[in-house]
Amino acid sequence: MKNVLFVCIENACRSQMAEGFFNNLAKGIARSLSAGTRVAKEVNPMAVQVMKEVGIDISGQKPKMLTEELIKAVNRVIVMGCGADPQAVCPAVNLKQVENWEIEDPKGKPIEKFREVRDIIQKKVENLIKEMESGS
Numbered sequence: 001m002k003n004v005l006f007v008c009i010e011n012a013c014r015s016q017m018a019e020g021f022f023n024n025l026a027k028g029i030a031r032s033l034s035a036g037t038r039v040a041k042e043v044n045p046m047a048v049q050v051m052k053e054v055g056i057d058i059s060g061q062k063p064k065m066l067t068e069e070l071i072k073a074v075n076r077v078i079v080m081g082c083g084a085d086p087q088a089v090c091p092a093v094n095l096k097q098v099e100n101w102e103i104e105d106p107k108g109k110p111i112e113k114f115r116e117v118r119d120i121i122q123k124k125v126e127n128l129i130k131e132m133e134s135g136s
Contacts, residue, residue: 001029002029002076003030003031003032003033003074004022004031004075004076004077004078004128005033005034005035005070005071005073005076006032006033006034006078006080007034007035007036007037008034008036008079008080008081009036009037009038009082010039010040011063011066012036012040012043012044013105013106013114014082014105014106014117015035015036015080016043016058016061016063017050017051017058017118017121018121018124020058021121021126022129025129026132029132033070033073034064035070036065036066037065037066039063039064040063042062043061043062046111046114047114047118049114050115051118054118054122077099078098078099079100080103081102081103082105101121103121104117
């Protein structure tokens with residue numbers, strides 16, 4: 001089974017939403033994980049709230065540190081666009097396909113920004129799954 005890793009600095013918002021969408025929508029064709037380079041203590045409560053609005057519960061997810069073991073366990077690495085440099089943390093990233101989605105961080109912004117970011121992530125995850133299903 002293929003595995004995708006979503007990376008951002010704190011692993012508290014965008015990467016957690018991406019992990020939630022991917023694991024909910026991939027229907028077993030692949031799995032996802034998320035991690036950060038300087039992890040937060042918890043998933044951002046506003047991220048949890050906006051994901052619940054679309055029927056996905058990420059309240060049980062926990063921020064995880066990016067490690068070489070995580071990188072080795074995945075086929076693809078997606079950086080959310082926050083300036084997180086997984087290559088600086090784990091040289092093993094050089095062996096993986098890395099993509100930067102460049103999605104704005106909603107941290108500290110109104111709930112509307114969280115919804116906007118959630119919707120962007122959902123579309124990108126849906127496109128990623130379609131791409132993986134077609135074997136591209």
